[in-house]
Amino acid sequence: MLRLDNVTKVYKVGTFGGKAVTAVDGVSFDVRPGEVVSLIGESGSGKSTIGRMILGLTSVTGGSITVDGVPVKPGKEYYRGVQGVFQDPFSCYNPVFKADRVFRMIKETYYPSVPEPAWAERVRAAVQDVRLNPGEVLGKYPHQLSGGQLQRLLIARALLLDLKLLVADEITSMLDASTRIDVLNLLADLKTRGLGVLYVTHDLSLGNYLAERTVVLRRGQVVERGLTGKVFGDPLHPYTRQLVAAVPRLHAPWEDAVPADTCLYHEKGASGGLLEAERDHFVACACGEIA
Ligand SMILES: Nc1ncnc2c1ncn2[C@@H]1O[C@H](COP(=O)(O)OP(=O)(O)OP(=O)(O)O)[C@@H](O)[C@H]1O
Ligand SMILES: [Mg+2]
Numbered sequence: 203m204l205r206l207d208n209v210t211k212v213y214k215v216g217t218f219g220g221k222a223v224t225a226v227d228g229v230s231f232d233v234r235p236g237e238v239v240s241l242i243g244e245s246g247s248g249k250s251t252i253g254r255m256i257l258g259l260t261s262v263t264g265g266s267i268t269v270d271g272v273p274v275k276p277g278k279e280y281y282r283g284v285q286g287v288f289q290d291p292f293s294c295y296n297p298v299f300k301a302d303r304v305f306r307m308i309k310e311t312y313y314p315s316v317p318e319p320a321w322a323e324r325v326r327a328a329v330q331d332v333r334l335n336p337g338e339v340l341g342k343y344p345h346q347l348s349g350g351q352l353q354r355l356l357i358a359r360a361l362l363l364d365l366k367l368l369v370a371d372e373i374t375s376m377l378d379a380s381t382r383i384d385v386l387n388l389l390a391d392l393k394t395r396g397l398g399v400l401y402v403t404h405d406l407s408l409g410n411y412l413a414e415r416t417v418v419l420r421r422g423q424v425v426e427r428g429l430t431g432k433v434f435g436d437p438l439h440p441y442t443r444q445l446v447a448a449v450p451r452l453h454a455p456w457e458d459a460v461p462a463d464t465c466l467y468h469e470k471g472a473s474g475g476l477l478e479a480e481r482d483h484f485v486a487c488a489c490g491e492i493a
Contacts, residue, residue: 203232203233203234203269203270203366203367203399204232204233204256204267204268204269204367204398204400205232205266205267205268205269206229206230206231206232206252206256206265206266206267207230207265207266207267207268208228208229208230208264208265208266208355209226209228209229209230209251209252209255209262209264209265209266209267210224210226210227210228210229210262210263210264210265211224211225211226211248211251211252211255211262211263211375212225212263212264219234220231220296222384223378225248225252225422226248226252226255226422226423227248228265228266228423229248229252229265229419229421229422229423229424229477230424231400231415231417231424231427232337233367233398233400234398234399235366235396235397235398236391236394236395236396236397236400237393237398237399237415238393238398238399238401238412238413238414239398239399239401239413239414239415239416239417240349240388240400240402240403240408240409240412240413240415240417240430241253241400241401241402241403241414241417242403242406242409242418242419242445243404243415243418243419243420244404244416244420245338245404246429247419247420247421248310248358248402248419248421248422249402249419250296250371250372250402252402252419253286253369253371253400253402254462255267255274255287256274256284256286256400257284257285257369258274258275258276258280258364258368259263259276259286265430268454269283269284269366269367270366278311278312281363281420282363282364282365283313283363283364283366283367284365284366284367284369285359285360285363285365285367285368285369286368286369286370286371287356287357287368287369287370287371287373288352288361288371288372288373288408289371289372289373290430291349291352291353291355291356291376292344292349292352294340294352294356295344295352296344297343297344297345299343300341300349300358301339301342301343301344301352301355302325302339302340302341302355303341304355304356304359304465305325305328305358305359308359308362308363308371308388309321312362312363313324313362321448322468323341324362325358325362326340327444328359328362329355329358329468330389331358331361332354332355332358332359332361332388333354333384333388334351334354334355334358337417339351339446340357344401348381349377349381350378350381350382350384350385351375352387353377353383353385354384357385357388361392361409365397366397366398367397367398367399367400368389368392368397368398368399369400369402370389370399370401370402371402372402372403372404373385374386374405374408375403375404375405376493380410386408386411386412389401389412390412401413404448406434406448407449409430410430410434413430414430415427415428415429415430416428416429416430416434417432417483418433418439418441418442418445420441423486424476424484424486425439425441425442425485425486425488426438426439426441426442426476426483426484426485427476427484428482428484429482429483432480432482432483433483434446436483437484438466438479438483439486439488439491440488440489440491440492441483441488441491464492465487465488465489465491465492466479466485466488467485467486467487467488467489468487468489472487
C-alpha cells in the first residue's frame with residue numbers, strides 16, 4: 203500500500219541555501235494494509251523527515267513515495283486516506299477554541315452534506331473507539347484535557363476519514379506509562395480495521411510490542427529491516443545490535459549469531475541495496491562499523 207522506493211531528501215541550509223544536508227538517503231520499504239511498521243533510529247536519523255514526506259508536508263528530492271500506486275499528492279483526496287499524528291498534541295489545537303473543533307474541520311471539508319445529528323453521532327462513536335468518554339471530553343478546551351486525551355482525539359479525528367494509512371510520529375513519548383499502553387493498544391486495534399500504521403519511535407521496546415515489521419534507520423539510511431522478531435531477535439547489523447543491547451529485556455538471544463567483526467553483506471558478496479540474509483530480513487553493509 204505505502205511504498206518508498208529509493209527515497210532521498212536533501213535540505214538546503216545556510217543563508218543562501220548554499221549548504222546541503224542529506225537527511226534521507228536511498229530509503230526503500232513498504233507498509234501493507236493491516237500492518238504496523240516501526241521506523242526506528244537515533245535522533246536526527248531522518249525519521250520525521252520520512253513521515254513529513256509521506257504526508258506531503260515536505261518535498262521528496264529523489265525516488266518515489268506512493269500509496270496504492272499513486273504518488274503523494276497533498277490535497278483533500280490524499281488526506282482522506284493518509285493522516286498523521288505527531289508528538290506534541292497541544293500544537294494541533296488552538297487554545298482559544300474547544301478541542302472538538304478539530305472534528306468540525308473534518309465535517310466542513312469532507313462531509314458537508316451529513317446532517318448535524320448524524321454527524322454528532324459519528325463523532326461520539328469515533329471518540330468511543332479511542333476509548334474516551336464523549337461526555338467527559340467533548341465541549342472542553344485543550345487545557346482542560348490531558349496530553350493522552352488530546353492525542354486520542356486526534357486519532358479519533360483520523361478515524362472519521364476513510365483512512366488507509368496513519369503516520370504516528372513519536373506519539374507516545376510524552377504520555378505516562380498507562381496512557382501509553384492505551385494508545386499503543388489503540389494502534390494495534392487499528393490493524394484489525396485493515397489500516398496500515400507507520401509508527402515512528404526511538405523506543406525499541408514499544409516498536410517491539412507493536413510492529414509486525416521494523417525498519418532501522420541510521421544517518422538517513424536503512425541499515426536493517428524485516429520482521430520485528432527477526433530484526434530484534436537476531437540483529438545482523440552492528441548498529442541494530444547496539445540498539446538492542448541498550449534495551450536489557452530484548453537482549454540475549456542473539457549472542458554469537460554473527461561474529462562482531464563480520465560484515466555479512468560483504469561476506470555474502472552482495473552489491474547494491476540491502477542483502478536479504480534470510481526471508482523477510484534485510485541488512486546493509488556494515489564494513490564502516492567494523493574497526
Ligand atoms: N527543515 C529542515 N531544514 C534543514 N534541515 C533539517 C530540516 N528538518 C530536519 N533537518 C535535518 O535533517 C536531519 C533529520 O531530521 P529528522 O527531524 O528527520 O530526524 P528524526 O530522526 O526525526 O530525529 P528525532 O528523533 O530527534 O525526532 C537532521 O540532521 C536535521 O537537522
Ligand atoms: Mg523526529
